[in-house]
Amino acid sequence: MFFDSDLLxxxxxxxxxxxxxxxxxxxxERAGVFNIGLxxxxxxxxxxxxxxxxxTGSPWLGxxxxxxxxxxxxxxxxxxxxxxxxxxxxxxxxxxxxxVGLTSFLxxxxxxxxxxxxxxxxxxxxxVGGFSPLAYLAWAAVGVAALMLSxxxxxxxxxxxxxAPDAAATLGVSPVRYQYGAVLxxxxxxxxxxxxxxxxxVTLFSENMTAGRGWIAVVAVMxxxxxxxxxxxxxxxxxxxxxAGFRLQGLGLPQQATDAAPxxxxxGALFLTTARRRRRTPSTSPSAGAVS
Amino acid sequence: xxxxxxxxxxxxxxxxxxxxKRFPGTLANDAVDLTVRRGEIHALMGENxxxxxxxMSVLYGMERPDAxxxxxxxxxxxxxxxxxxxxxxxxxxxxxxxxxxxxxxxENVVYAAEPRRFGxxxxxxxxxxxxxxAEEHGLAVDPDARVGDLPVGLRQRVExxxxxxxxxxxxxxxxxxxxxxxxxADALFAVLKSLAAQGRTVILVTHKLRExxxxxxxxxxxxxxxxxxxxxxxxxxxxxxxAAMTGRAVELDRVHSAGTPGDVILDVTDLAxxxxxxxxxxxxxxxxxxxxxxxxxxxSELVEALAGLRPVTSGRVALLGxxxxxxxxxxRRAQGLAYVPEDRHAVGTAPAASVADNLxxxxxxxxxxxxxxxxxxxxxxxARRLIERFGIKAVSPEVPGSSLSGGNLQKLLIGxxxxxxxxxxxxxxxxxxxxxxxxxxxxxQLIAYRDAGHAVLLVSAELSEIRGLADRVLVMYEGxxxxxxxxxxxxxxxxxxxxxxxxxGSAPVTQVAPVEVGD
Numbered sequence: 001m002f003f004d005s006d007l008l009x010x011x012x013x014x015x016x017x018x019x020x021x022x023x024x025x026x027x028x029e030r031a032g033v034f035n036i037g038l039x040x041x042x043x044x045x046x047x048x049x050x051x052x053x054x055x056t057g058s059p060w061l062g063x064x065x066x067x068x069x070x071x072x073x074x075x076x077x078x079x080x081x082x083x084x085x086x087x088x089x090x091x092x093x094x095x096x097x098x099x100v101g102l103t104s105f106l107x108x109x110x111x112x113x114x115x116x117x118x119x120x121x122x123x124x125x126x127x128v129g130g131f132s133p134l135a136y137l138a139w140a141a142v143g144v145a146a147l148m149l150s151x152x153x154x155x156x157x158x159x160x161x162x163x164a165p166d167a168a169a170t171l172g173v174s175p176v177r178y179q180y181g182a183v184l185x186x187x188x189x190x191x192x193x194x195x196x197x198x199x200x201x202v203t204l205f206s207e208n209m210t211a212g213r214g215w216i217a218v219v220a221v222m223x224x225x226x227x228x229x230x231x232x233x234x235x236x237x238x239x240x241x242x243x244a245g246f247r248l249q250g251l252g253l254p255q256q257a258t259d260a261a262p263x264x265x266x267x268g269a270l271f272l273t274t275a276r277r278r279r280r281t282p283s284t285s286p287s288a289g290a291v292s
Numbered sequence: 293x294x295x296x297x298x299x300x301x302x303x304x305x306x307x308x309x310x311x312x313k314r315f316p317g318t319l320a321n322d323a324v325d326l327t328v329r330r331g332e333i334h335a336l337m338g339e340n341x342x343x344x345x346x347x348m349s350v351l352y353g354m355e356r357p358d359a360x361x362x363x364x365x366x367x368x369x370x371x372x373x374x375x376x377x378x379x380x381x382x383x384x385x386x387x388x389x390x391x392x393x394x395x396x397x398x399e400n401v402v403y404a405a406e407p408r409r410f411g412x413x414x415x416x417x418x419x420x421x422x423x424x425x426a427e428e429h430g431l432a433v434d435p436d437a438r439v440g441d442l443p444v445g446l447r448q449r450v451e452x453x454x455x456x457x458x459x460x461x462x463x464x465x466x467x468x469x470x471x472x473x474x475x476x477a478d479a480l481f482a483v484l485k486s487l488a489a490q491g492r493t494v495i496l497v498t499h500k501l502r503e504x505x506x507x508x509x510x511x512x513x514x515x516x517x518x519x520x521x522x523x524x525x526x527x528x529x530x531x532x533x534x535a536a537m538t539g540r541a542v543e544l545d546r547v548h549s550a551g552t553p554g555d556v557i558l559d560v561t562d563l564a565x566x567x568x569x570x571x572x573x574x575x576x577x578x579x580x581x582x583x584x585x586x587x588x589x590x591x592s593e594l595v596e597a598l599a600g601l602r603p604v605t606s607g608r609v610a611l612l613g614x615x616x617x618x619x620x621x622x623x624r625r626a627q628g629l630a631y632v633p634e635d636r637h638a639v640g641t642a643p644a645a646s647v648a649d650n651l652x653x654x655x656x657x658x659x660x661x662x663x664x665x666x667x668x669x670x671x672x673x674x675a676r677r678l679i680e681r682f683g684i685k686a687v688s689p690e691v692p693g694s695s696l697s698g699g700n701l702q703k704l705l706i707g708x709x710x711x712x713x714x715x716x717x718x719x720x721x722x723x724x725x726x727x728x729x730x731x732x733x734x735x736x737q738l739i740a741y742r743d744a745g746h747a748v749l750l751v752s753a754e755l756s757e758i759r760g761l762a763d764r765v766l767v768m769y770e771g772x773x774x775x776x777x778x779x780x781x782x783x784x785x786x787x788x789x790x791x792x793x794x795x796x797g798s799a800p801v802t803q804v805a806p807v808e809v810g811d
Contacts, residue, residue: 147412151412151415152411152412153406153411153412156395156399156403157404159392159394159395160392160395160403160404163393163394164390164391164392164393166390167390167391167392168404170386170390171404171405172374172375172378172404173404
């Protein structure tokens with residue numbers, strides 16, 4: 001049977017990095033910062049996790065360092081988009097490109113190798129009950145984020161900032177502070193996502209190893225309408241398609257074709273949601289905005 | 293909630309002394325004094341650019357004055373942001389509301405001052421708080437409604453509730469009635485009066501004379517950054533305030549005499565388009581037909597359909613006897629139509645283009661074109677003639693349209709369209725946001741155009757404008773013409789009722805038979 005509990009288990013394992021990153025993206029989105037730098041932040045997390053685990057021998061320190069490093073890296077977006085009011089899309093793309101170059105460069109200077117660093121003595125994360133500890137953390141984070149966003153004072157203020165920063169400012173809530181907070185949280189979550197990818201899913205670092213997962217996380221934010229539970233469902237869809245890709249490989253399909261599965265699903269999902277949104281929004285009348 | 297216990301009732305709620313604020317190139321406020329007694333409704337008036345907004349920004353902590361002091365309840369204060377002002381008991385309702393559309397009324401009201409339980413927003417308490425405040429002040433609104441779904445009048449209530457929840461003792465309202473129906477405006481003033489009776493203070497920033505006369509206790513008038521008059525409302529008149537605002541005598545709310553209608557120029561039969569249905573109207577040469585209605589009841593869509601900017605779904609439009617129902621905007625103009633759209637910045641003009649180019653637009657196809665080319669001398673000459681004829685104040689014809697004041701940009705737009713001498717003029721909101729002085733000029737131009745034998749279809753949300761100019765008045769409500777009046781019947785109360793849907797309007801009204809309006 002093609003769809004069975006094994007497939008679901010491997011889907012759940014595959015989705016952890018995407019889920020963590022897209023939660024970060026969702027929080028940014030709600031705060032009004034369009035974060036497409038998730039990929040780059042994740043990649044920084046991957047490298048930092050591997051390097052720290054290798055030099056300290058502790059994958060836990062690797063996780064911690066990855067979270068910190070990505071948070072610091074995310075400050076580029078916060079300063080650029082929030083303080084300097086730059087274009088968040090341009091900054092996000094810059095973050096992604098810079099991360100590829102920077103981690104490849106560091107791979108060469110720190111480990112003296114090109115392409116992939118892989119060593120049997122590199123300590124990865126242990127499995128607890130069949131899952132990485134970070135997987136449990138990711139699931140818990142969905143609940144916490146959902147509760148915080150919908151019910152906590154901070155969540156209400158964050159949503160207000162994202163929707164109408166001027167209005168929030170007139171009530172004494174600093175949009176800058178909340179947007180910095182959101183970007184930093186997304187940095188931490190992307191760092192954890194990177195650590196999970198490099199010390200959990202596999203135990204190695206290779207150049208550009210995120211391979212578009214950060215972009216898929218961006219799509220998950222859109223599909224899930226920046227709601228934590230929506231993002232969870234979207235991430236599950238991508239996890240399933242990734243797991244199904246592996247399964248198809250086992251059935252003899254070429255790897256290049258099966259690796260494309262998550263991206264095909266992404267395209268399909270984007271197409272479906274845009275089509276649905278089109279239908280729902282009637283052509284806006286030019287005068288609709290002029291009711292002042 | 294209550295005035296501070298220590299305060300002597302004679303201490304002014306707000307006292308501004310010698311406020312001076314310079315911006316590069318302008319002196320926005322020059323040693324302005326403003327004293328507002330506790331429990332009064334104080335109107336702050338002035339034309340655009342007189343310094344009202346700057347003064348309120350200084351009071352509310354959004355701008356630092358270059359000189360002068362602010363006293364609240366007798367204590368000198370220095371605000372570095374609106375948060376400080378709010379903490380001192382001030383609250384401001386901005387002209388463009390500062391609300392979160394996707395959040396509920398209760399969430400908007402308690403935002404940043406939330407009742408909490410374990411760090412979470414206590415929604416039950418928030419809801420109860422909104423109900424209590426709403427009941428206490430006669431501001432009924434459903435706490436669970438999404439603000440984005442509410443009509444403008446209710447959104448304004450949410451803004452006021454927000455301030456009351458924070459314990460504001462002094463409320464500043466910036467042009468609060470700009471978006472309200474006459475009925476909603478009356479309801480607002482009832483609320484403001486009851487707030488004042490409780491000892492709260494209201495500062496009303498407005499340019500509408502009528503509501504100042506009816507709703508305020510005292511008036512301070514600014515002109516060019518100076519206080520030019522301090523008046524007790526009961527002892528003044530609209531003419532005196534207007535003269536103070538403009539610096540000269542102004543004839544207000546002039547009702548022009550009726551025109552002498554001739555042949556039918558525009559004939560619309562059973563027209564339907566998005567948000568508009570069953571519209572039947574005619575406009576004759578030598579008359580102005582006014583369309584009254586609260587913004588958003590289909591007037592804009594109707595005019596766009598007539599101008600050729602919006603497809604007609606059914607019905608027939610005839611201009612000078614020719615069917616133009618499906619003609620393009622260009623064809624309609626060639627046939628004899630000129631159009632002044634309501635949004636002069638985005639639709640009516642190109643702000644980045646020069647004054648001369650803006651004046652040439654539309655004329656490029658006809659009088660200015662020389663075998664498809666536009667001779668610069670012709671464009672300049674045309675611009676100079678129009679600038680002179682319509683009294684447009686521009687440094688030169690070469691400056692960009694965006695450098696003109698709102699009133700002058702409007703004169704440019706109206707002048708350009710009048711210069712076509714088209715048999716039919718469609719004109720929307722000709723004086724929105726325009727100073728009193730310029731209003732008079734524009735009205736005179738429209739009347740002169742009518743008297744020259746042209747047909748004018750006028751859409752305006754300003755009742756005094758409709759009453760002053762129109763020979764016949766149609767009222768639009770929910771996409772239909774629900775009432776029609778001759779000039780003499782169209783008093784403010786009747787129109788106001790019809791605009792709020794009071795004319796019933798289950799059946800479309802033919803313009804010939806005026807409809808009885810009852811409560």
